[in-house]
Amino acid sequence: MDEHSPVFVISIAAELAGMHPQTLRQYDRLGLVSPSRTAGKSRRYSMRDVEKLQEISRLGSEGVSLEGIRRILELEDQVSELHGRVRELESALADELLNRPGRRVFAAGSAGEVTPLPTGTRTRRSTQLVVWRPLGR
Template sequence: MDENSPVFVISTAAELAGMHPQTLRQYDRIGLVSPGRTLGKSRRYSMRDVAKLREIAQLSGEGVSLEGIRRILNLEDEVNRLRSRVGELETALADELLNRPGRRVFAAGSAGDVISMRAGTRLRRQNAVAIWRPLEHK
């Protein structure tokens, strides 16, 4: 079963989260947790929704207001989206470096700055370190 599959009816999700079903309805109304819906408009919760409900209960128990909880959840979602995007960019960069080996050369200066250089050029400074990957011969 996928953690995003909406399979739990409200009473089961409430029991799993340790809450009253009316609390889940309130959280749905204010947008803290948005469960899936059946054709008959009944709520269906996923394991991810139940985990979010448990997190809400923990934050609420620590004295965080519902508006504070909403902001925390939104920030966590944004961090997850950004991490995913960074992973995509790292993969794209790695693919680009593998597809065009030897095209870019970088040097590190004494102050820690990165200098982009054309292949085949040398540094004028004696205290800089050049970093490159040799071309693979096939």
């Protein structure tokens, strides 16, 4: 079972979160926790929803306002989405690097030209001193 699967009716979710069912309805109206709905419009809570309800309870007991709690939950969700996106991009990058045999590395030559280098080759660094003098001086 996935933590996002909507399986709990409101009475069970309220019991798991240590709250009254009316509190869950209020939080739904405020948009703090929005459970899934069945075809008959009854609420179904997931384990993730129950965890959010417990987090709301903890933050409320620490004196955070409902608007503050809403913002905290919104930011936590955004961070989770961004972590997922970073994992996707890292995976895509790793796949791209593995699926590109014979990829080329390039360096800039002394005259500004592009010079291809074999993989694993380093450029030789110049130790010459170059003095720049503006024209007309």
